[in-house]
Amino acid sequence: MGYPASMHRILGISGSPREGGNTDILLDAALEAAGDGCELERIRLAELDFSGCTECEDCYATGECSIEDDMSGLYSAMERADRILLASPIFFMGLPSQPKAMIDRTQRYWALKYMLEEDFPYEGGGTRYGAFIGVGATRGEKLFDGTILTLKYFFDAIAVRPLVDDYVLVRGVDAKGEIASHGDALGAARKLGEKLSTAD
Ligand SMILES: Cc1cc2nc3c(=O)[nH]c(=O)nc-3n(C[C@H](O)[C@H](O)[C@H](O)COP(=O)(O)O)c2cc1C
Structure with a gap:
């Protein structure tokens, strides 16, 4: 079934x-x-069963990943999404193992682009966008720096344009659920959701 041009498919991925x-x-x-x-489409990575990249290098020749696990469904979701929104806590100044493993497994798309010189197998048309929501307990200026750099290369590999200026980066939140009463963090997340639904 086709979708009207204005009906975006948004893939929301929770890395917590x-x-x-x-x-x-x-x-x-x-x-x-x-x-x-x-x-x-909303996915919690912790509910999936998948490994990190094993550096077998099969994808360098095929653009496909040889590992058979739950990443298969996630690859399909990434290929049909018009917008990809990754949300994650910060662990040890970077992404937790689940989202980092997911990103490493997109090496197949990096190989497709830079070794095989083929386009990302996006099922839709036009520009697709990527965004990020991050949350950490501390308040350091550099809290999100490493993650933002990782995301730059992740979004490049999966052919989405990052809405970097709109990333929602929340500092000083630690206890479970504390975010609900933390300033206007939820308002900022809502604003990002609206932007993703309307950006052309
Ligand atoms: C293993 C681990 C490592 C963490 N490392 C950091 C860190 O480096 N910097 C930070 O600000 N918060 C760190 N935190 C705190 C979490 O980012 C924070 O509790 C966050 O609100 C958790 O979000 P969640 O409820 O979505 O999982 C860490 C928490 C855990 C469990």
Whole structure:
């Protein structure tokens, strides 16, 4: 079935292992704000069973990943999404193992682009966008620096244009659910959701 041009498919990915925690709450606020006009898909990485990249290098010749696990479904979701929104806590100044493993497994798309010189197998048309919501307990200026750099190369590999200026980066939130009463963090997440649903 085809979709009207304005009906974006938004893939929301939660990288937190803590179900119902700050990341999940922020992601839900963004997806709810994206509204009924979008097709929403929400995935919690911690519920999937997949490994990190084994550096077998098979994808360098094929553009395909040889590992058979739950990344197969996630690859398909990435290929049909018009917008990809990753939400994650910060662990040890970077992404937790689940989202980092997911990103490493997109090496197949990096190989497709830079070794095989083929286009990303996007099922839709036009520009697709990527965004990020991050949350951490501390307040350091550099808290998100490493993650933003990783995301730059991740989004390049999967052919999305990063809405870097709109990333929602929340500092000083630690306890489960604390985000709900933390300034206007949910408002910022909602604003990002709206932007994702309307950006052309
Ligand atoms: C293993 C681990 C490492 C963490 N490392 C950091 C860190 O480097 N910097 C930071 O600000 N917060 C760190 N935190 C705190 C989390 O980012 C914070 O509790 C966040 O709100 C958790 O979000 P969640 O409820 O979505 O999982 C760490 C938490 C854990 C469990």
